[in-house]
Amino acid sequence: MLVLGLSGFFSEIERDFIPNLPSWYYHDSAAVLMENGKIIAAAEEERLNRIKHTNKFCVQSIRYCLEQHQVNISDVDYIGFYFAENFIDYSLNLEYIKAKNIPLKYARELIISLLAKEFGYQFPPEKLIFTSHHQAHAYSTYFHSGFSEALVVVMDGRGESESITIFNGQQKQLKTLKKYPVEISLGDFYQAGTELLGYSLFDEYKVMGLAPYGNPERFRSYFQSLYNLLPNGWYELNPWGVHTLFLKERFFPRRKEEDFNQTHKDFAASLQETLETITKHILTHWQKITGHTKLCMAGGVAHNCSLNGKVLYSGLFDKIFVHPASHDAGAAIGAAMMVDQKYNHQFAPLPLVNVYWGSDVGSNDDVEFILKQWSGFVDFLLMENTPVEVAKLIATGSVIGWLQGKTEFGPRALGNRSILADPRVSENKTRINAMVKKREGYRPFAPSVIVEAADEIFELPQQASSFGYMTFAIKVKEDKRQFLGAITHIDGTSRIQTVTKTSNSKFWNLINEFGKMTQVPVLLNTSFNNNVEPVVNSCLEAITCFLTTNLNYLVINDFLITKLSVSWKDYYQKMILSLVTSAQLKEVSMFNCQEQNLSAHEVYFSYTGGKSLLIMPETYNVLKKSDNRLTVEQIANSLEISENKLEDLTQELIKLWENRLINFRPLQKDSNRRITKQ
Numbered sequence: 001m002l003v004l005g006l007s008g009f010f011s012e013i014e015r016d017f018i019p020n021l022p023s024w025y026y027h028d029s030a031a032v033l034m035e036n037g038k039i040i041a042a043a044e045e046e047r048l049n050r051i052k053h054t055n056k057f058c059v060q061s062i063r064y065c066l067e068q069h070q071v072n073i074s075d076v077d078y079i080g081f082y083f084a085e086n087f088i089d090y091s092l093n094l095e096y097i098k099a100k101n102i103p104l105k106y107a108r109e110l111i112i113s114l115l116a117k118e119f120g121y122q123f124p125p126e127k128l129i130f131t132s133h134h135q136a137h138a139y140s141t142y143f144h145s146g147f148s149e150a151l152v153v154v155m156d157g158r159g160e161s162e163s164i165t166i167f168n169g170q171q172k173q174l175k176t177l178k179k180y181p182v183e184i185s186l187g188d189f190y191q192a193g194t195e196l197l198g199y200s201l202f203d204e205y206k207v208m209g210l211a212p213y214g215n216p217e218r219f220r221s222y223f224q225s226l227y228n229l230l231p232n233g234w235y236e237l238n239p240w241g242v243h244t245l246f247l248k249e250r251f252f253p254r255r256k257e258e259d260f261n262q263t264h265k266d267f268a269a270s271l272q273e274t275l276e277t278i279t280k281h282i283l284t285h286w287q288k289i290t291g292h293t294k295l296c297m298a299g300g301v302a303h304n305c306s307l308n309g310k311v312l313y314s315g316l317f318d319k320i321f322v323h324p325a326s327h328d329a330g331a332a333i334g335a336a337m338m339v340d341q342k343y344n345h346q347f348a349p350l351p352l353v354n355v356y357w358g359s360d361v362g363s364n365d366d367v368e369f370i371l372k373q374w375s376g377f378v379d380f381l382l383m384e385n386t387p388v389e390v391a392k393l394i395a396t397g398s399v400i401g402w403l404q405g406k407t408e409f410g411p412r413a414l415g416n417r418s419i420l421a422d423p424r425v426s427e428n429k430t431r432i433n434a435m436v437k438k439r440e441g442y443r444p445f446a447p448s449v450i451v452e453a454a455d456e457i458f459e460l461p462q463q464a465s466s467f468g469y470m471t472f473a474i475k476v477k478e479d480k481r482q483f484l485g486a487i488t489h490i491d492g493t494s495r496i497q498t499v500t501k502t503s504n505s506k507f508w509n510l511i512n513e514f515g516k517m518t519q520v521p522v523l524l525n526t527s528f529n530n531n532v533e534p535v536v537n538s539c540l541e542a543i544t545c546f547l548t549t550n551l552n553y554l555v556i557n558d559f560l561i562t563k564l565s566v567s568w569k570d571y572y573q574k575m576i577l578s579l580v581t582s583a584q585l586k587e588v589s590m591f592n593c594q595e596q597n598l599s600a601h602e603v604y605f606s607y608t609g610g611k612s613l614l615i616m617p618e619t620y621n622v623l624k625k626s627d628n629r630l631t632v633e634q635i636a637n638s639l640e641i642s643e644n645k646l647e648d649l650t651q652e653l654i655k656l657w658e659n660r661l662i663n664f665r666p667l668q669k670d671s672n673r674r675i676t677k678q
Contacts, residue, residue, distance in 0.1 A: 001344040002075060004062065005032040005136075005336025007082040007328050008045060009055040010110040013581050016607070017110075018095050018102055023609045024201050026083070027053045030329035030409075031061035032357075033069055033076075034336040037143070037349035041068035042357035042409045044329045047537040050660065051582055051607055053202050058332075059118045064359065073119040078127050078343055080335035081111065082328065085130035087160040129339045133159035134299070135174065136334035137326070141298035142169045143337055145321035145465060146351030151292040153283065156299035156328075157187030166233075166286050169296065172341075177286070178233070186275060187301050189226075189239035193271040196246060197264055198254035207268050208306050209444050210260065212491035214269030222246065223274045233285025235278055242271075260442070275301075276310050283316055293318040298334075302326040302471075303411065305495045309473035312461050324355055324469035325410040354503045355469070356416060358407025359537050367556050370539045373666045376571045377547055378554075380561045387506070390555055391513035394422055394523065398552040399432060401528055403542045404506055407535075412470040413527035414497055415448060415507030417535050419551070421524040423447050426485030428524060435550035438531045444495070446470050447487040448525040450511050451498040457484070457522065458496055467498040486524050497525065532611070533660050548658040568650045575664040577635065577653065578628035582606055583661045585623055603661050613659060618645050619652045623662070631667055 008029025011017050029045035041064065046052055048060035066073060088107040096104055105113075108125055115123045137154040152167035152174060159165065163185030166178040182188070194200070194207050222245060228236040246267075247253075254264050283295070295317040302308065303326050312320055323330055341347045361367060364382065371380050383389045394400060399421045408414045419436060421428045430441050437443070451468075454460055459475040460467065467474065473493040481488045488494055501508045515521025527535045528542065530549055536542045539556055546554040547563065554561040566572070579585070586602045601620035604612030615623075618641050625635045632653065636646060656662045 001036060001077045001340065001346065002069075002071065003034045003336045003340045003344075004065065004076050004079045005034060005082070005332040005334070005339070006030070006058055006062070006079060006111075007332040007335070008058045010107075010114060011056050012059075012114075013049055013056050014606075018092075018099050020608055021055070021095070023053060023055065023607070025055055026088075027055045028328035029054050029056055029058040029061065030332040031058045031065050032332045032336050033065035034333075034340055035069075036344060037337065037340055037347045039333065039357055041065040042333070043359065043407070044409065044534075046534040047358060047407060049582065050533060050541075050580065051605075051610075052534050054607075056607075057114050059114065062115075063118070073115060073121045073123060076123075078129055078339045079111075079123065080136075080332075080337075080339035081107070081128065081130045082136045082331040082335045083130065083133045084160050087133075088130070129342075131335045131338045133331060134162060134165040134179075135338060136331040137298040137323075138165065138167045138169075138174050138296075138334065139337040139341075140325070140330050140334035141296040141321060141323040142167070142174060143172075143349040144323060144333075144352040145294070145296045147294045147296065147319065147321065147465075148172075149292060150294040150296045150321075151283075151286055151290050151317075152296045153286070154299040155186055155279070155297070155301035157185055157191065158182045163187060164282065166282075168290055168292075177290070180234075180282075183239075184235065184237040185239050186237070186278060187299075189237060189242065190271065190275055190301070190304075192240050192242040193267070196242065196251070196253045197260075197268060198256045198258060204300075205303065206440070206443065208272060208304055209489070210265060210442060211268040211272035211306065212489055212493075213260075213442060214262070214265030214267065216266070216269040216273040218266040219270035220273070222249065223270050227274065227278060229278070229281045233282045233289075235281060237278070260440075272306060275304065276307050279307060280311070280314065280316075283311060287316050295320045296323075297321070298323045298326045298330065300327050305471055305473045306493070308471055309493060312463050312472055312474075315463070317463055319465050320463050321465040322469075322471040324352075324412060324471060326471075327411065330410065352466070355409040355414065356406040356504070357409045360406045361403055361539060361557055364557050364559070367539055367559055370543075371556075371559060371561065374543055376574075376666065377564055377566055378543070378561050379564055380559045383558050383560050386555070386558045387509040387513040389560065390420075390510055391517055393553055394420060394514060395517045397422065397425070399428070399435065399550075401542060401546050401551045401554040403528065403536065403539065403554070403556045405504075407537050410469070411527075412446075412497070413525060413535060414469065415499060415504045415525065417528045417537070418448075419526045419528050420510075421486065422518075423484050423487040423522045423524040424518065424520055428486040432524075432526065436530060437526070444489040445487055445524050445526045446495040446497060447484065447522045448497045448499050448507070448511060449522045450508055450515065451500045453515065453521045454496070454498045458494065467496055468500070468503065470495045470497045472496070483520060484522065487522070530658075532658075544657070544660075544664075568647060568654070572650050572654060572664070573633040573636075573646070574631055574667055576628060576630065576667055577622070577626040577632050578663045578665070579603070579623060579626060580661060580663055582610070585620060587620065603656060605661070611659070613656065613661065615652055615656070616648065618649050619656075622649065622653070626662075628663075628665070
């Protein structure tokens with residue numbers, strides 16, 4: 001039986017069907033195709049529509065999943081959706097009150113109509129099954145853990161009316177033991193603190209990384225005044241009281257883009273400590289009540305790897321599994337599992353082995369064809385021994401963009417869409433944060449280590465079922481910390497990924513070769529993207545990221561790719577230009593102090609909260625005429641743009657490209673072959 005699991009909302013890429021919906025509204029769209037409990041294909045919509053944490057309808061993800069299995073939507077037996085139908089319809093009604101001119105359509109009708117529009121098939125409404133949000137999370141982690149019996153805990157901002165749900169997992173069944181209401185949400189609590197540090201939703205992991213730089217004692221009493229630990233694993237908490245309390249006490253929040261001072265760091269430390277204290281209180285009680293020695297976790301809070309590490313080292317459980325897709329995209333997996341188990345007697349999920357379920361890079365011939373299009377920008381050669389050659393480059397100081405095989409599902413780059421560097425050089429942390437990520441220098445990087453050497457370098461408790469997904473912050477052994485400066489956080493921990501030869505042989509071979517050369521079988525591994533885009537998915541996105549950052553080399557399959565010195569006039573002028581699908585242009589009339597009518601020109605992302613950039617009138621006019629067929633030069637000539645404006649125009653277009661507001665595409669492929677065998 002084939003089941004599709006879906007997450008996300010019902011807006012199309014070109015427009016929100018309800019205007020100005022916030023980005024958190026049913027976020028992290030994804031699709032999962034499952035057969036008899038086993039995942040055939042899965043994709044997060046953000047990797048395809050290039051909008052971080054997108055809540056657009058997951059049409060591209062669905063199409064990808066169907067194409068991978070060579071089936072049509074009519075071949076799908078059931079669809080599982082990751083929230084309860086009555087809850088979605090209730091929340092839609094709240095929006096309809098504010099958006100009076102929007103036709104009243106509800107969840108089932110919206111999904112069926114979107115599928116009909118995109119795939120030309122009227123999916124039977126009775127075969128669309130809505131699931132409880134926390135149950136969807138629970139199914140994904142319980143059935144992927146491989147545990148027959150376990151305490152299953154889901155923690156996030158909110159499900160329908162709950163923020164934490166405790167389940168008893170036993171004999172392939174989940175029984176709800178307790179629900180904690182949204183009013184005491186730990187996810188909301190952490191988000192409230194995140195906002196006082198100048199960050200927003202989805203930035204909680206940044207605060208987690210900042211916390212070890214602070215002293216939790218400074219604000220401990222303030223945070224303790226916000227909660228009470230009660231008997232039976234219960235607690236009282238005022239999540240948004242963080243704002244009221246600290247602003248009343250003249251705590252000066254950090255403004256966005258400002259530097260962090262010690263007060264901010266101490267605040268982050270206390271916030272993190274409070275999360276850990278309350279969570280341990282909950283888990284201790286339910287472990288005692290159920291007697292379970294195994295724990296499964298999911299939900300957004302379960303992505304807090306520092307928290308997970310503390311639970312791991314506490315010794316409360318003999319085995320712990322945290323789902324690598326604990327965010328809402330992962331609930332699409334659980335929704336499919338719930339439906340599959342209910343209607344399919346052949347439901348037989350297997351323990352998770354890897355999460356390489358997304359788009360494939362393709363063969364070397366496929367890659368070569370694409371690279372030849374970009375021969376004015378890059379040179380490339382085919383390596384005979386990729387692991388050895390790339391390991392040499394990394395060992396001698398190069399930072400590598402690494403694109404292999406299928407895309408990972410989930411927020412972590414696990415060796416197929418990665419930026420790799422030498423973990424020994426402390427300066428690499430600051431260097432990569434500046435050269436590629438363009439983000440705060442304190443932000444830590446993760447290590448990938450071959451599993452055979454992991455316990456020689458890291459203090460691995462026996463409790464975890466897997467360290468293969470960067471879900472735990474693990475202590476680096478003290479005598480190894482000085483040799484692993486780039487991946488050892490200030491508190492002596494690392495968010496490790498152990499790599500096995502069976503799960504990712506090419507990545508394992510690369511790390512192993514690096515270990516032979518350096519006696520350190522570890523690589524610094526961070527996601528392959530810059531600060532304005534999701535993780536790269538395709539060859540084209542990898543090339544774009546490579547050309548718009550300071551990466552030293554790009555490796556796709558077995559190709560080693562280097563940058564050429566490029567003239568803006570000879571090359572960028574010859575490029576075909578287009579706005580990305582989610583970007584639009586705007587001309588705004590203004591009046592200055594002399595009451596002159598002036599205009600400002602802007603290119604912006606059309607989704608709520610999307611960034612915008614002011615542009616020159618000439619750039620605006622060029623973009624208005626762009627159609628994915630004409631080159632920059634052709635458009636500029638048609639508009640009779642003066643020679644002295646061309647360079648400024650081109651440089652501004654390059655800036656828009658770097659910010660992923662436009663696409664550049666070479667006019668035609670170069671017939672010259674640039675491959676040499678080593």
